[in-house]
Amino acid sequence: MAVPAEYGMSSAHRMEPRDDEKFYPSAVKKIVNDILTEKLTGVSYEDKFAQSLALEISNLVKIKCKSLKMPRYKIIVQTFIGENLNQGLRVASKSLWNPKFDNYASCSFMSGNLFAVVIVFGSYYE
């Protein structure tokens, strides 16, 4: 389900995004939350479907994020879906970027025998 980017962004004269064109984690988190509850409520973990489910969720989140007003942002969505057998786990991330304009939003979901973690990174392209 990959759509190659045939267009690229060329450098702009703007050095920073306008206030209403920034990556706002709260808005993104709300989107991710809605998608996770819609897609995963009542679903139980099955190996056969987990991979396509993870890809589907990633794609949906990316498409919805593109509809937010963030024209010069590169968006990365990472989804983890796993079986809940009371194991311990940790998801962490660290970045080397410009903290003034780049940001991330993360959301987790747990129900029954399934857990999901989605992280969305937004990186400003000058």
Next chain:
Amino acid sequence: MSLEDDEILIDELGNTARKVMEEVITQDLYFDPENINSWCQQIMDHCLKEFGKLAKPFKYIVTCFIMQRNGAGFQCASTCFWDTKTDGIISVTGDFPNLNCLVTIYAVHV
């Protein structure tokens, strides 16, 4: 930066991440809720320090996923909206007797 530079870069990043992961997580480690955070931080800090030394015009995002091995399954998927010619992703998995470890690196051209 040309495409060739980016290709070499991605493999280098992957090898660095694997080296760092195998240094921090030794074969005999069990999942330990007290130390798990510091293991994650160590892996990510070392990785980013090495990447910074490369002095290339890239921003790096490293995610680290460590899970106790008890038979549970998991899947990871990524989708990216970026310039496929200049940006890249590599993920490195480590199979240890008691832990599953996955380190993913995104390199985004500035």
